Amino acid sequence: MRIDLHTHSTASDGTDTPAELVLGAAAAGLDVVALTDHDGTGEYTEAIAALPPGLTLVTGAELSCRLGGVGVHLLAYLFDPAEPEFARERELVRDGREPRARAMVARLRELGVPVTWERVAELARGGAVGRPHVAAAMVELGVIGSVSDAFTPEWLGSGGRAYVEKHEFDPFEAVRLVKAAGGVSVLAHPMAVKRGVVLPEGAIAELASAGLDGVEVDHMDHDAPARARLRGLAADLGLLTTGSSDYHGRNKTCELGEFTTDPEIYGEITRRATGAFPVPGAGG
Numbered sequence: 001m002r003i004d005l006h007t008h009s010t011a012s013d014g015t016d017t018p019a020e021l022v023l024g025a026a027a028a029g030l031d032v033v034a035l036t037d038h039d040g041t042g043e044y045t046e047a048i049a050a051l052p053p054g055l056t057l058v059t060g061a062e063l064s065c066r067l068g069g070v071g072v073h074l075l076a077y078l079f080d081p082a083e084p085e086f087a088r089e090r091e092l093v094r095d096g097r098e099p100r101a102r103a104m105v106a107r108l109r110e111l112g113v114p115v116t117w118e119r120v121a122e123l124a125r126g127g128a129v130g131r132p133h134v135a136a137a138m139v140e141l142g143v144i145g146s147v148s149d150a151f152t153p154e155w156l157g158s159g160g161r162a163y164v165e166k167h168e169f170d171p172f173e174a175v176r177l178v179k180a181a182g183g184v185s186v187l188a189h190p191m192a193v194k195r196g197v198v199l200p201e202g203a204i205a206e207l208a209s210a211g212l213d214g215v216e217v218d219h220m221d222h223d224a225p226a227r228a229r230l231r232g233l234a235a236d237l238g239l240l241t242t243g244s245s246d247y248h249g250r251n252k253t254c255e256l257g258e259f260t261t262d263p264e265i266y267g268e269i270t271r272r273a274t275g276a277f278p279v280p281g282a283g284g
Helices: 018-026 044-050 084-095 099-112 117-124 131-140 171-180 201-209 224-237 263-272
Strands: 032-036 058-065 071-078 184-187 214-218 242-244
Touching: 018 032, 018 044, 018 117, 044 058, 058 084, 058 171, 071 171, 084 099, 084 171, 099 117, 099 131, 117 131, 171 184, 171 201, 184 263, 201 224, 224 242, 242 263
Parallel strands: 032 058, 184 214, 214 242
Antiparallel strands: 058 071, 071 184
């Protein structure tokens, strides 16, 4: 089985619609794909309607968190999207996205970058506006060479010249909410140092004690030493280890299925989840 547990559609900051994403996942030879758009669940209906035979969909979300000034992303799988407390907190985070993006556009214009809100909104294609859409507009203007180049202190990276804070989860509270909604939590790309400051290992250990289920190990932003260190840490803490593409369509260079999760780990995730079940495609 080929299992990719981290992808994004136009419902957040990817360039494929949910339907295009699941069809692309099948074309890439995947057996299981998780749709993990940022802080939302509105994309599930379209993805399920388009799900082709032989492909199973895992519903999920990537939660925006912050701990001690460090940005943290938490992957939540197979939770009940209607659980009221968790749904309310996700809505608070989503509601802050547009004002934040508008403020970043304003800061960029102050810095002499002629990006417009209208173009950023167009690039979002009706989904939740985020930093990658602002970055894509900067790429079009020739200010930077790629979307990834925007996520630095020079531009939109945490603490950067055009960075704007937003409402985010506390990761310990996020782990609690995911579990209360019957879901499984996995820390996304925890050693992606090129994105900025990362959580210390002690904080990961504390999250594990608080109920964190796993860590994403095989990821494009982890080099070989980081992956080896994470595997050892996960073994010490009793955490599951996953692998995934973090696919964003044209917004990143990675491809669907570039990294995958071991079928036994996937089986354990589905065993632990009580809020929702994987959705098989017709005939799958």
